[in-house]
Amino acid sequence: MEPVIRERSTQTNEAGRCAVLLPVLSELEGPLALIEAGASAGLCLYPDRYSYRYDTGDGIVSLDPPAGPSAVELPCRIDPVSVPRRLPEVVSRSGVDLNPLDAGDPAQVEWLEALVWPEHDARRTRLGTAAAIAAAEPPALLRGDLLETVPSLVAQAPRGSRIVVFHSAVLVYLEPDRRTRFVELMRSMPDVTWISNEGEHVLPSITGQLTGPISGRTVVAVDGVPRALVGPHGQSYEAL
Numbered sequence: 572m573e574p575v576i577r578e579r580s581t582q583t584n585e586a587g588r589c590a591v592l593l594p595v596l597s598e599l600e601g602p603l604a605l606i607e608a609g610a611s612a613g614l615c616l617y618p619d620r621y622s623y624r625y626d627t628g629d630g631i632v633s634l635d636p637p638a639g640p641s642a643v644e645l646p647c648r649i650d651p652v653s654v655p656r657r658l659p660e661v662v663s664r665s666g667v668d669l670n671p672l673d674a675g676d677p678a679q680v681e682w683l684e685a686l687v688w689p690e691h692d693a694r695r696t697r698l699g700t701a702a703a704i705a706a707a708e709p710p711a712l713l714r715g716d717l718l719e720t721v722p723s724l725v726a727q728a729p730r731g732s733r734i735v736v737f738h739s740a741v742l743v744y745l746e747p748d749r750r751t752r753f754v755e756l757m758r759s760m761p762d763v764t765w766i767s768n769e770g771e772h773v774l775p776s777i778t779g780q781l782t783g784p785i786s787g788r789t790v791v792a793v794d795g796v797p798r799a800l801v802g803p804h805g806q807s808y809e810a811l
């Protein structure tokens with residue numbers, strides 16, 4: 572039988588998730604050194620470069636980068652109390668992925684666009700626009716396994732910055748014992764802020780703290796403490 576040659580992996584990258592990371596990122600004293608585990612093309616490493624339109628039910632609260640509105644506008648439903656007040660200052664953007672993608676390579680971006688569900692036109696458009704932002708100032712992405720690579724990325728983060736390791740929709744791809752090892756790794760780094768955004772059965776040590784239903788959403792947690800239930804593509808944020 573002919574060998575099957577795989578040229579591409581089935582991957583996604585959703586910049587919209589920045590809208591549900593921002594409420595917790597904006598609380599941190601910066602400047603921030605962002606490290607993303609399972610970064611794909613790194614589009615979630617630019618929370619300071621996107622515009623946000625938070626719908627509180629009473630109206631829209633807009634948040635734009637200091638340089639002016641971004642070409643990427645992220646809508647998100649949120650309770651008024653949780654609306655972030657500011658964008659973070661980001662001094663470095665790095666990450667690891669089994670197959671890091673280059674946001675500056677049109678063929679790789681087209682492949683990511685092809686994997687967005689057909690009816691999700693707004694997400695597809697956003698992907699291309701966010702990729703242009705990332706391509707203008709590329710992140711430092713390493714090819715590798717997150718368990719092995721995150722410690723060296725932490726060691727290389729700029730001194731004087733607050734180091735934030737985050738991941739969204741990634742640990743589901745790891746076997747349960749490797750998820751546990753990753754949790755232990757993050758707990759072994761008390762000076763690093765750990766932000767997770769994962770689905771219902773992925774991190775029992777976090778979801779076990781919840782009392783109500785998750786209802787198809789993911790859980791944003793900071794240092795292992797659940798903070799919000801959020802739309803899987805960053806479309807809603809319900810504080811816990």
Ligand SMILES: C[S@@+](CC[C@H](N)C(=O)[O-])C[C@H]1O[C@@H](n2cnc3c(N)ncnc32)[C@H](O)[C@@H]1O
Nearest residue numbers: 584585609611668669670716717739740741744
């Ligand atoms: C669903 S995508 C999410 C990408 C990005 N975090 C986001 O929110 O848009 C999952 C990513 O995790 C990566 N990944 C899965 N297992 C990994 C591992 N063990 N180490 C590093 N990256 C991994 C995949 O290659 C893929 O790019």
